[in-house]
Amino acid sequence: MSSSTAIPTSTAAMPPADSNPRVVVTTHAADGTSRFGADREVPLFRPMGPAGSSFAVFDRRGAVPVNNLEPTEEYAEMLPRCPPGGVIFCISNIAGNFTVPMHRTLSIDYAVVLSGEIVLRLDGGDEKTVRPGEYIVQGGVNHQWINRKSETCRIMFVTASAEKVKLADGTELEETVLKR
Helix, strand or coil: CCCCHHHHHHHHCCCCCCCCCCEEEEEECCCCCCCEEEEECCCEEECCCCCCCCCEEEEEEEECCCCCCCCCCCCCCCCCCCCCCEEEEEEEEEECCEECCCECCEEEEEEEEEECCEEECCCCCCCEEEEECCCCEECCEEEEEEEEEEEEEEEEEEEECCCCCECCCCCECCEECCHH
């Protein structure tokens, strides 16, 4: 490529965090040819009401490695929790001026802040602010999400099942699940 050739850049803005996200799913035809399996909006699930967090689960598999011939499902009204031995792909929207209760999952969570900003607080009181384009690797810690801004924060997660954290004295740290 010559130095005078411009590389195209995207000018489309990220859709607002209160909008239903679009997911495009690929699969295989009977002869092995690649094809599109779905192109749909995923409705946001708002179990904490309109002023709280909302979620959209795009894919959830009960075991890894995944069978890529297994069709994807729709996951309306589901809290994004990783199944034991499985994996999940989802988003969480944390409303402005909202705090998610302290909780622990039995998973390792890979996350990227897509819009807004969020404070990740650990049970010992330590905090970090994470902004758009920044990443989180969260290994089964007791944590809460705090949005101190008025703008909704959208976070994308890929979460894989993990063993319970086992302390040197043999204590196993249990999952604490958010209630609907």
